[in-house]
Amino acid sequence: MSFFEKHRRLIIALISAAVIVAIMCVSLIPFKNSFFVTNIINTVVTPIQSAVSKVSDGIGGFVNYLFEMKDLNEENDRLTKQLAELNHNYKSAQDYKTENERLKEILDLKENNSIAKDAIACNVIGWSSDNWYSYYTIDKGTAKGIQNKDVVICPSGLVGQVCEVGLNWAKVSTIIESSSSVGAKIVRSSDVAIVGGDYELERQGFCKMTFINKDAQIIVGDTVETSGLGESYPGGIALGKVKEIISDSAGVSQYAIIEPYADLKNLKQVLVLKE
Amino acid sequence: MRYFKISVMLLIAYILQISVFSKVHLFGVCANLVLTILICFSLKEENWLKIGILSAVVGLFCGASEGAAMGFSSLLLMALSMLCSILASRFFKGKFVVSVLFVFFSSLLYECVYYVFGFALWHSTDALYCIVCVVVPSALVNTVFGAVLYKPIDNICKL
Numbered sequence: 351m352s353f354f355e356k357h358r359r360l361i362i363a364l365i366s367a368a369v370i371v372a373i374m375c376v377s378l379i380p381f382k383n384s385f386f387v388t389n390i391i392n393t394v395v396t397p398i399q400s401a402v403s404k405v406s407d408g409i410g411g412f413v414n415y416l417f418e419m420k421d422l423n424e425e426n427d428r429l430t431k432q433l434a435e436l437n438h439n440y441k442s443a444q445d446y447k448t449e450n451e452r453l454k455e456i457l458d459l460k461e462n463n464s465i466a467k468d469a470i471a472c473n474v475i476g477w478s479s480d481n482w483y484s485y486y487t488i489d490k491g492t493a494k495g496i497q498n499k500d501v502v503i504c505p506s507g508l509v510g511q512v513c514e515v516g517l518n519w520a521k522v523s524t525i526i527e528s529s530s531s532v533g534a535k536i537v538r539s540s541d542v543a544i545v546g547g548d549y550e551l552e553r554q555g556f557c558k559m560t561f562i563n564k565d566a567q568i569i570v571g572d573t574v575e576t577s578g579l580g581e582s583y584p585g586g587i588a589l590g591k592v593k594e595i596i597s598d599s600a601g602v603s604q605y606a607i608i609e610p611y612a613d614l615k616n617l618k619q620v621l622v623l624k625e
Numbered sequence: 626m627r628y629f630k631i632s633v634m635l636l637i638a639y640i641l642q643i644s645v646f647s648k649v650h651l652f653g654v655c656a657n658l659v660l661t662i663l664i665c666f667s668l669k670e671e672n673w674l675k676i677g678i679l680s681a682v683v684g685l686f687c688g689a690s691e692g693a694a695m696g697f698s699s700l701l702l703m704a705l706s707m708l709c710s711i712l713a714s715r716f717f718k719g720k721f722v723v724s725v726l727f728v729f730f731s732s733l734l735y736e737c738v739y740y741v742f743g744f745a746l747w748h749s750t751d752a753l754y755c756i757v758c759v760v761v762p763s764a765l766v767n768t769v770f771g772a773v774l775y776k777p778i779d780n781i782c783k784l
Contacts, residue, residue, distance in 0.1 A: 481646040
């Protein structure tokens with residue numbers, strides 16, 4: 351019996367392992383968009399993932415409806431009262447809006463944010479399937495003009511950046527992801543810092559603001575937006591608010607915990623800003 | 626026939642994994658259905674090469690939706706399922722409790738290796754926190770799923 355016949359299964363297993371290691375090595379090469387094997391798999395899987403995601407959202411909504419049935423009547427009464435109050439507020443808001451529009455015209459300001467002009471609306475169809483990374487899969491890719499490093503926002507603020515893109519899918523790395531780093535600015539004091547991810551905070555849905563100037567007058571509740579420094583993110587996008595300020599034991603340095611404005615746990619739609 | 630059935634089961638598990646279970650967190654972690662099914666199946670399967678190759682292929686799919694390098698999960702699943710298959714066929718077979726324990730320890734090993742080589746090398750983290758809050762809970766969640774899925778997989782293997 352030859353060596354190959356004797357150890358046939360072991361040899362096949364080793365060859366398979368070698369092929370996978372080769373794939374792994376090639377996938378580590380930084381590609382312009384994504385590794386072609388990943389692209390093929392995700393291009394095929396994305397439509398199915400999208401459909402299953404919609405169905406599960408529907409089922410989830412129905413189950414929630416059943417569970418919340420008891421509270422609905424109470425809520426209905428409360429909302430009726432609230433509606434009357436809101437109608438009153440709406441009238442006041444309309445007055446303010448009219449005044450605001452008039453003032454804007456006078457100052458010749460553009461009402462729409464220029465950076466969101468060419469944004470592409472996408473649906474979130476998946477989330478990272480491991481316990482270590484925080485990213486979304488969205489349902490549009492290079493076919494719709496999305497590119498690597500495109501900035502992703504939602505109406506309430508910054509979501510993250512496209513980290514991998516395929517034909518009809520893209521992966522969005524969120525701002526709370528451990529490896530993320532965003533040039534940030536405190537709106538009230540104009541102090542600049544870096545907002546990045548931290549694994550422990552990531553799991554609670556927060557991120558960390560570091561490299562804060564020791565003279566910075568930062569307080570809890572301060573609004574933080576992108577500074578535009580570093581060229582990865584345009585300036586002026588709302589990022590979050592300061593939740594907590596923590597100084598080290600020596601009192602030399604401090605960092606702040608930032609609560610993102612974007613509801614990263616329940617995102618359904620996002621906007622991808624064209625570079 | 627059983628390989629066809631288990632492949633279909635794995636495909637459904639994979640789709641659920643990337644679209645539903647990745648969002649539904651139990652005890653702060655998402656369950657790894659694919660790993661659980663593969664381990665349960667490999668404990669019943671004597672041909673370690675076949676289960677190894679099946680795991681490698683499934684792992685490649687998983688790698689496309691995970692943060693670590695493509696192929697990392699594939700290699701890990703392949704090694705784990707082959708190990709489980711060899712150990713199960715030599716030392717025990719068909720014992721429910723031992724199988725569930727295997728799912729627990731395999732998940733523990735999988736998450737530990739994934740953490741060390743797929744994550745910690747590139748990110749600074751608190752190892753104790755990761756082990757206590759992610760690795761152990763995910764192994765426990767997978768074990769519960771393993772206990773639930775054991776019987777259906779057992780039925781497929783009897784075909």
